[in-house]
Amino acid sequence: MEVKTAIKNNRSIRKYKDTIVSKDLIKNILESGRLAPSANNKQPWKYMIINDLETKTKLKENKIFKQEFVYKAPTLIICCANSKADSTKGFNKIFDNPYDMRVICDLAISSQNIILRAKELGLGTCYIGWMNRTKIKKILNIPKKYIIPFIITLGYPDEEPNARPRKELNEIIIKN
Numbered sequence: 001m002e003v004k005t006a007i008k009n010n011r012s013i014r015k016y017k018d019t020i021v022s023k024d025l026i027k028n029i030l031e032s033g034r035l036a037p038s039a040n041n042k043q044p045w046k047y048m049i050i051n052d053l054e055t056k057t058k059l060k061e062n063k064i065f066k067q068e069f070v071y072k073a074p075t076l077i078i079c080c081a082n083s084k085a086d087s088t089k090g091f092n093k094i095f096d097n098p099y100d101m102r103v104i105c106d107l108a109i110s111s112q113n114i115i116l117r118a119k120e121l122g123l124g125t126c127y128i129g130w131m132n133r134t135k136i137k138k139i140l141n142i143p144k145k146y147i148i149p150f151i152i153t154l155g156y157p158d159e160e161p162n163a164r165p166r167k168e169l170n171e172i173i174i175k176n
């Protein structure tokens with residue numbers, strides 16, 4: 001699949017088949033996240049994979065996610081950015097909280113590689129930002145230094161959503 005096709009045809013998938021995603025496939029997908037570029041090549045991302053019912057039940061009991069379909073997805077990829085990864089001077093000038101902003105940018109780039117590779121392999125994904133971020137770290141024993149801006153649901157799609165609208169090219173270009 002061409003990158004162009006993966007980008008164009010990818011949709012957020014909120015309904016999955018029960019089929020589990022094999023360990024090999026998950027590793028294959030994460031490999032694309034591993035290869036992403038990052039500021040100063042710090043690679044501040046960490047991914048926790050959740051496949052087991054016990055952990056999903058614990059997350060559900062604690063109402064971590066607001067949408068029921070998240071608990072039903074075969075795999076959850078918890079996307080973490082290490083806020084203690086070194087910052088760069090350039091970013092200090094741009095953002096109020098430079099350390100956090102930089103590592104979140106890096107994590108997002110790596111995560112989008114994961115999304116597109118999953119698409120190429122016939123899998124469906126959805127970013128999930130609607131969650132209790134403080135509580136999820138406690139439940140999963142994730143150290144305080146990690147920021148979790150979103151997670152990714154992963155599985156074999158059981159729906160074919162229509163394309164959602166995007167702004168026209170002329171709306172996203174700043175003219176000088």
Ligand SMILES: Cc1cc2nc3c(=O)[nH]c(=O)nc-3n(C[C@H](O)[C@H](O)[C@H](O)COP(=O)(O)O)c2cc1C
Pocket residue numbers: 010011012013014067126127128129130131150161163164
């Ligand atoms: C950072 C981020 C967080 C998101 N959080 C959620 C979420 O919590 N729940 C959800 O159902 N979709 C979530 N989405 C998916 C968006 O709603 C979706 O990408 C957008 O509506 C465009 O639809 P499409 O992905 O099918 O093209 C999120 C997307 C991004 C990029």
